[in-house]
Amino acid sequence: MTLPPDHPPVRPPRVAVLLVNLGTPDAPDPPSVRRYLRQFLSDRRVVEIPPILWQPILRGIILTTRPKKSAHAYAQVWTGDGSPLAAITRAQAAALQGALGEGVAVAYAMRYGEPAIGRAIDALTAAGCRRILVAPLYPQYCAATTATVVDAAADHLKTLRWQPALRFLPPYHDDPAYLAALKASVEAGLATLDFIPDVLLASFHGMPERTLHLGDPYHCQCQKTARLLSDMLGRPVEVAFQSRFGRAKWLEPATDTRLEALGAAGKSVAVFAPGFAADCLETLEELAMRGKEQFMAAGGKQFAYLPCLNADAPGMAMIEALVRRELAGWI
Ligand SMILES: C=CC1=C(C)c2cc3[nH]c(cc4nc(cc5[nH]c(cc1n2)c(C)c5CCC(=O)O)C(CCC(=O)O)=C4C)c(C)c3C=C
Numbered sequence: 001m002t003l004p005p006d007h008p009p010v011r012p013p014r015v016a017v018l019l020v021n022l023g024t025p026d027a028p029d030p031p032s033v034r035r036y037l038r039q040f041l042s043d044r045r046v047v048e049i050p051p052i053l054w055q056p057i058l059r060g061i062i063l064t065t066r067p068k069k070s071a072h073a074y075a076q077v078w079t080g081d082g083s084p085l086a087a088i089t090r091a092q093a094a095a096l097q098g099a100l101g102e103g104v105a106v107a108y109a110m111r112y113g114e115p116a117i118g119r120a121i122d123a124l125t126a127a128g129c130r131r132i133l134v135a136p137l138y139p140q141y142c143a144a145t146t147a148t149v150v151d152a153a154a155d156h157l158k159t160l161r162w163q164p165a166l167r168f169l170p171p172y173h174d175d176p177a178y179l180a181a182l183k184a185s186v187e188a189g190l191a192t193l194d195f196i197p198d199v200l201l202a203s204f205h206g207m208p209e210r211t212l213h214l215g216d217p218y219h220c221q222c223q224k225t226a227r228l229l230s231d232m233l234g235r236p237v238e239v240a241f242q243s244r245f246g247r248a249k250w251l252e253p254a255t256d257t258r259l260e261a262l263g264a265a266g267k268s269v270a271v272f273a274p275g276f277a278a279d280c281l282e283t284l285e286e287l288a289m290r291g292k293e294q295f296m297a298a299g300g301k302q303f304a305y306l307p308c309l310n311a312d313a314p315g316m317a318m319i320e321a322l323v324r325r326e327l328a329g330w331i
């Protein structure tokens with residue numbers, strides 16, 4: 001049956017994209033950091049120790065000592081727009097909205113802290129969106145990151161009578177759009193330097209080593225990203241894992257250990273963090289500030305930190321391409 005010529009266009013149910021990143025404190029002060037860490041480190045996918053053992057350690061030791069130290073670190077990278085992770089994620093959502101146009105609503109959420117995933121889903125459904133593509137901005141799949149986003153969205157759906165349809169952006173560690181964005185971004189970063197680094201070091205967030213033996217593909221996906229990127233750049237890319245936490249053995253080599261060794265060997269280095277969609281505490285403070293200090297103190301020649309994809313053109317072209325592909329059939 002065809003509609004009469006004067007019939008208004010029948011629009012498909014409104015479609016939305018929800019960009020999700022890890023989350024960050026509301027302010028660089030110990031109470032805000034404590035609130036954020038309590039939620040983050042209570043997630044059983046992040047710390048896989050039975051709660052009966054872990055919660056007393058978390059509440060009795062970690063949350064009484066770490067917030068002060070971390071708040072000091074956050075204060076060093078805080079911007080006029082708030083935490084860099086929040087400001088950049090907001091900018092990514094605004095840029096994606098501009099690229100996709102009116103037909104698709106774009107929002108962002110944080111897995112820990114605000115805006116929470118459940119609240120963002122509610123806001124989108126209230127605006128009439130019945131189809132939502134949830135896009136965890138983690139190129140490499142990890143149960144501690146990607147899977148917890150899916151958990152949170154699914155937990156929220158359990159509370160709804162009228163559920164929207166959800167899709168999830170798959171990990172994109174070997175996607176040509178991601179590799180092309182990394183190549184463009186690294187080459188642009190290197191072009192701004194007044195030296196050619198001896199070593200190009202890709203620093204990924206670390207994980208306990210046992211997660212690799214339990215079958216988490218994270219380690220392998222990090223290695224694959226670096227290998228494919230190295231082929232495209234035509235030069236070696238070294239891999240290291242940063243941000244060790246706790247006493248268990250974490251993935252190796254550790255970024256800080258490698259930086260010290262490279263410094264002691266008198267090398268020059270350019271460090272970048274391909275696993276982070278946005279610059280944040282772990283890149284700006286841990287790599288660009290502390291990493292540089294360690295490297296130079298050990299005797300290193302020259303150090304550069306190359307920014308993440310952020311809301312710059314190569315990264316936004318990648319996000320748009322990945323999202324458009326997943327929206328096929330919806331728009
Ligand atoms: C057991 C502890 C942790 C695991 C496992 C972990 C995995 C993991 N984290 C990211 C990305 C980010 N982590 C960030 C901060 C951060 N991470 C941990 C601990 C674990 N992360 C802590 C305690 C913190 C807070 C800061 C601190 O106190 O040191 C951030 C930055 C957030 C920000 O506000 O800027 C990101 C991003 C990944 C990708 C990952 C596993 C692959």
Ligand SMILES: [Fe+2]
Pocket residue numbers: 205243
């Ligand atoms: Fe982390």
Ligand SMILES: [Fe+2]
Pocket residue numbers: 243281282286
């Ligand atoms: Fe850190």
